[in-house]
Amino acid sequence: MSRLISAGARYLKHRLFHMNVCDSSLISVNGKCVLSCLRTFPFYKHPLSSLSTLCSLMDEKNIVLLGAPGAGKTTVGVILGQLTGLPMIDIAELLENTWHMSVTQKLQEIGDELFLQEEGEILKRFSITRSIIALTGSNPMHPQSMYHIKKNGIVVYLDVPLKDLLERLEGMKIDHIVGLRPGVPMQEILQSRQQFYHMWYDIRVLCQFGDSAETVAEKVLDGLKRHQGSEMFISTRSTAKSPELMKDPSSFTDVLIEGLALDGGLYVPADSLPEMTVGEWQRLVEAPYTERAQVLLERSVHPDDVPAVKLREMVKRAYGQNFACNRIAPIRHLTDNQFLLELFHGPTASFKDFALQLLPQLFAYCMPRTCSYLILMTTSGDTGSAVLDGISCLSDNDKQRISVLIFFPEEGISQIQKEQMISYEGKNVKTVGVKSNFDFCQTAIKQIFTNPDYTGFLTVEYGSALSTANSINWACLLLQVIYHASAYLDLIKQGIITFGDPVDVCIPTGNFGNILAAVYAKCMGIPIRKFICASNQNNALTDFIRTGKYDLRYRIVTASLSPGLDVLRSSNVERYLHLVAHGDGQLVRELFSQLDESKHFQVPNTLLKRIQHNFVSDWCSEKECLAAIYSVHKSTGYILDPHTAVAKVVADRQQDWSCPVIISSTAHPCKFTAGVLQALRVKEISQHPSDQLQMLNSLNSLPSVHKAVLERIGKSQAQKKEACPADPSAIMDTIENFIQQKFMRVV
Structure with a gap:
């Protein structure tokens, strides 16, 4: 039996707090009565980080623990309460106090569908801040209540190995959860629930087989630190030390x-x-x-x-x-x-497909909608058709604001690579052969990106900014x-x-x-x-x-x-x-x-x-x-x-x-x-x-x-093939002409 089970058993045997509050007072006071019955845990310094800094970064947010039955949400929540000094709320216990019966009894009494509905309605009216909340395993199956909880919470998914979950549930003698019925294995239920957990989490804690509750709690805090912080990037030529x-x-x-x-x-x-x-x-x-x-x-x-x-x-x-x-x-x-x-x-x-089937989607999601973008790039063959295919999968709205212009060495790629690229020609994509080699093409494009006068002119004149989609892009x-x-x-x-x-x-x-x-x-x-x-x-x-x-x-x-x-x-x-x-x-x-x-x-x-x-x-x-x-x-x-x-x-x-x-x-x-x-x-x-x-x-x-x-x-036979001389100014003219045709001129 894992150490997490042992920790859970100790918690159940020596309950750290009880919530004795009636259903009506819980809901009508909008959380104040809940707060009055909670105990904050004695704070002690976490060895890995400054928790006071973490708590200040979280503002009024809750830490919401999500996971399958047996994932250890309650046990880990108790430890997090001890580490942070924040109050901890076990939703399962809240439900039992509201219903005046165990969750298992309620489920057996009214069945899966009504249980999810009643559980969700109670959670929808639940209001509290700066607390640790351990959800039930079935809470994520009720969308409206999860939207409500997520508004004021950072949702942390305790992703526990299936083998570990099955062992824990057997040890805890859990024999009735939503969806479980004769002939349906527990493993199948747990696997089917993953889709609901994946819908809601902000942070995933990838637990290992046999992790202690303390270890999982530390992983949660590390995830929260990253979530509340920021990740910065620098230029390879930056002389700053940090x-x-x-x-x-x-x-x-x-x-x-x-x-x-x-x-x-x-x-x-x-x-x-x-x-x-x-x-x-x-x-x-x-x-x-x-x-x-x-x-x-x-x-x-x-x-x-x-x-x-x-x-x-x-x-x-x-x-x-x-x-x-x-x-x-x-x-x-x-x-x-x-x-x-x-x-x-x-x-x-x-191999370019592995990046360029996903990269255009990232572009479409991250790019501000107030500007049009031209993905400008050069290719030695494979990158061109890969990015064109990725762009072709975007929605029509995204294609209106994202275009692609690709330069390639006219005699430096295979005939099939050339035919592939040409076959994608359309209103928002264009490929142009250059009468030189890849190194010339790449150098010319890099010079354009680092020419603020030219890029600024394109932005002011045409409302169009430049980006790139080859391995220059991180x-x-x-x-x-x-x-x-x-x-x-x-x-x-x-x-x-x-x-x-x-x-x-x-x-x-x-x-x-x-x-x-x-x-x-x-x-x-x-x-x-x-x-x-x-x-x-x-x-x-x-x-x-x-x-x-x-x-x-x-x-x-x-x-x-x-x-x-x-x-x-x-x-x-x-x-x-x-x-x-x-x-x-x-x-x-x-x-x-x-x-x-x-x-x-x-x-x-x-x-x-x-x-x-x-x-x-x-x-x-x-x-x-x-x-x-x-x-x-x-x-x-x-x-x-x-x-x-x-x-x-x-x-x-x-x-x-x-x-x-x-x-x-x-x-x-x-x-x-x-x-x-x-x-x-x-x-x-x-x-x-x-x-x-x-x-x-x-x-x-x-x-x-x-x-x-x-x-x-x-599909490539009917497409027009275009080439330009090995002249940076000719490449710049080609770029401007393409933008003129694609994007409305700013008056």
Whole structure:
């Protein structure tokens, strides 16, 4: 029997207070009579925090404890009362005093439907402030009463493992709750109630099996501190030592909307990412991808920016029927101790779908409705179609105020990637090819974001503000952390490892965002040992990790079969250097100013040692990439896309085979059909993308051809293709022309 049961038994045996008050006086005095019969608990200092500060932040709010029967709401409420000195109210006891009979007797007497109605009506007339309230397990099933309670309360959900709940209820001999009837298992009732708990909570406390009541109470207080506080973000180039010293610290909403910091740096959390305990991670092993995403986002996005209930709605929409595999990001054994993390089951068949199915929903929720927004971005291929698909899922009203303009290197992406993007053309979206490479496009767009004269002109003249949706945007990067954590949990679920066993990850890397998301997963508690950075012949990252020298002076981008890696200046390297430099914004500013001015920098030796402690890197030639696709298909029947093949080659060279290595399969092979067919030694290859897809499909290999890509290619034929010269002023003119067409001119 858990320690929480023991604490509950002690409470029931030695009742700390009794409420002897009649129904009429309880309701008519509007809470005053309730207060007169409560005892405030002796206050003592909590070892983890200043509770006086917490209480002052809460103003007149109640702490409302919500959870299933047996979750320990009353027991934890008593301890919270002792810790804070606030009065504690047990709703079950209040009901019993009102009805003059036990809750079980009342339920047996009138049945489920009338019980919920009467219970809800009493709660609706209940009024009190600055107290701890322990709800019954069925209170959340009455919407009107919960709206009433939530108005003056911070609702804390004690999310206890089902196994623990069943054990407690058996020990407490609970044999009658709402919904329980012959032939219906208690487990089914508890699972069905989760939907009601998810509707109301502000804070979720993820309890571990066997947690003591004291531990849970401390978690509640930690959650309340976070809820009542704020989470700030800073630029990687900020020289302030703390957010308090910054002129304008930013919230999650700010960084989501702004995308790029005004000083040219990238936004990062002012404090470290929240680290989850081993027990909390273990709670998620059996959870579906959507629940894993929900928990990690709740820990990383402040409820003032996006409440938990809104996050849940977004997560369900983002990772639902639009993914071809119901496991969303499945992990597949490839060979020996190598595993593929399949990130291509989304609607546009690339890893970018994981961020960009949810990011537009965040935009629509957080963006002020007084302004129109243009999501301005550049892509090396996959990001473009992913954000266009995400935007297409928004409501018509949101599409009226949010538009997308995407620039891409005209000859730097695959034909199928180009056809995918063009197929989304519409009133609020546009794609434009640029007669240059990705680095030029990215630099031009970053310069526009840091040009206050131009951005100010767009706002004043057209009432339109700019934002971005690639991995420059912190929110995009955050959403990628989830699948790296999920892959590790799936290896546990499959019995390959147990929690704490190390793994390596090998990721084909262009702009450094995907691999940085894996670094952040480690910061949150996933035990990743080594990060293997895989490059193609555009191998500036390989040289940087090996030498600490980022040198672009004598390099030009070479087009390849893996265009997502055709990047020399990788934006998210800046975020990683800020992390390993322990937030030294001055150093980061100096390094990237030098890169801007002279196209190279050298990190100090101390920093290089930290980088090489975690990272190894290598690169793969075109010939080796093609050979890897062929050999893997011949031996396993599985087809790798060129980016994944690059990672496979590098993993073979760099892993030491002492632990599993997870290779990120970042795109479906059908997106790069011409190169894949060449690798598989098909002699006659059609120039038409639709024909190439049919040829690939005829091989009957894994993975099967992506149906959504097939559908998209068929829609692209009638769309007009547009290109512009490699001239920043031409790009600015294109932006203004698009805004003129989309948004009403301000008079």
